[in-house]
Amino acid sequence: MEHLVRVYNEKDRQTLEWLRRHVGDAAIASAVSRYAGSGKPYLSAVCRILGVRAPEFSTPHRTASSQIAEHSLTTIRSILAARTVSPRALASW
Numbered sequence: 001m002e003h004l005v006r007v008y009n010e011k012d013r014q015t016l017e018w019l020r021r022h023v024g025d026a027a028i029a030s031a032v033s034r035y036a037g038s039g040k041p042y043l044s045a046v047c048r049i050l051g052v053r054a055p056e057f058s059t060p061h062r063t064a065s066s067q068i069a070e071h072s073l074t075t076i077r078s079i080l081a082a083r084t085v086s087p088r089a090l091a092s093w
Contacts, residue, residue: 004040005041
């Protein structure tokens with residue numbers, strides 16, 4: 001069904017799965033065909049057309065940082081530190 005609607009993230013995937021279980025693929029396809037906009041409709045538009053309200057889905061958040069993230073932050077901090085101008089350097093201008 002992702003070929004019919006816009007699915008950008010995990011929450012959208014959960015909403016689409018819920019819609020498929022709740023109203024079925026035929027109803028979703030019918031709602032998409034009634035969509036008046038251009039391109040693929042957002043899931044919120046499909047829900048409005050169908051007259052349903054999807055439940056709130058939460059996506060799990062990462063609590064621990066990864067080694068790659070820590071390395072990237074260290075690199076960013078060193079770049080920013082190198083760009084910091086010392087007072088002596090300003091006085092020589």
